[in-house]
Each structure stands twice: as structure tokens, then as C-alpha cells.
Amino acid sequence: MIRPLTPADAARYRAIRLEALVTHPEAFGSTFAREQEKTLAWFEERLTASDVFGAFIGGELVGSAGFRREDDAKTAHKGVLWGMYVRPQARKSGTGRLLVDAVAAHAAKRVEQLHLVVVSENQAALRLYAAAGFVEYGRGVKALKYNGRYYDEILMALFFDDSDATRPR
DSSP states (O other): OEEEOOGGGHHHHHHHHHHHHHHOGGGOSSOHHHHHTSOHHHHHHHHHHSEEEEEEETTEEEEEEEEEEOOSTTTTTEEEEEEEEEOGGGTTTTHHHHHHHHHHHHHHTTOSEEEEEEETTOHHHHHHHHHTTOEEEEEEEEEEEETTEEEEEEEEEEESSOTTTTSOO
């Protein structure tokens, strides 16, 4: 089951978010060190101010992904899928696709485009996003640096309003 997370889910969200930052530190812009210091109230506020979706199996939170809309006048037609993570036991079960689809359906009512970035080495995520209709439009070379190693990011977008928006102009 996929549903929006509420402040009542803050403890579960905090746990899965910290797990994501520990197990895949190269995949996120934030760090475990930064977020482990955040209080439960901070996570409650994040769930109040943000659109974060959770994937549940048997009542356990096994995945999460967020959506935010750009707020500048010239970029308000775009949104961002951020913080995508699925626990290992729920991978290859369709949970990731359900999360992406839920965020995309939510975004389609609010924006014309949904963007994301993914570490270039994460082939499973790249396949998932491509299967959901995202197209690559760029690469951030050495976009992240963790433990002295650089990681490229692939920039991807899903266009809701123009079926040929992915064609070069």
C-alpha cells in the first residue's frame, strides 16, 4: 500500500531515512551525520511541509519518496522526486515502481514536469525510472563526493504535458 506520510509517521520515516543515508551514502545529497542529529519534531515538520509518500507491506514502512514543487515563478511548472529509497527486503517486488507511480500521479496534478537525479552507478534505479517514463537529459559530472570519491548524477525528467518534449529541438 502506498500513502502520504503524516506527522504521526515521523518515527518510522526517521528510521527509514537514516537507514537510507547509512546504507547508500553516495546516493543522497544529505548525510547520516547531518540528519541523525535532527529531532523527531524536525521529521514531523518535514512531513507537514513536504509531500512524502510511504510504501507499506504488512504495516511496515518499506519505502519512501518525496515530491516538492519548484517555487520560483519561472520554474513553478516543475517538480522534483527526491529521497527515493526502498528497503532491501522490498526490492524487486514492484514496491519501487508503485512509489514512483504514486509520486508521478501526485505531481501530474500540480506540475508539467517531474525531475530527479540518480547516481550514475545505480543501474537498478535507472532502469526503474526509465520504465516509468523518465528520460535522461543531462549528467552532473562529479556531482557528489563521498569518502574522497566522486559520483556522477544522471538528470532525468518525466513530462506530463507534451508527448514530444523529450525530442531534441
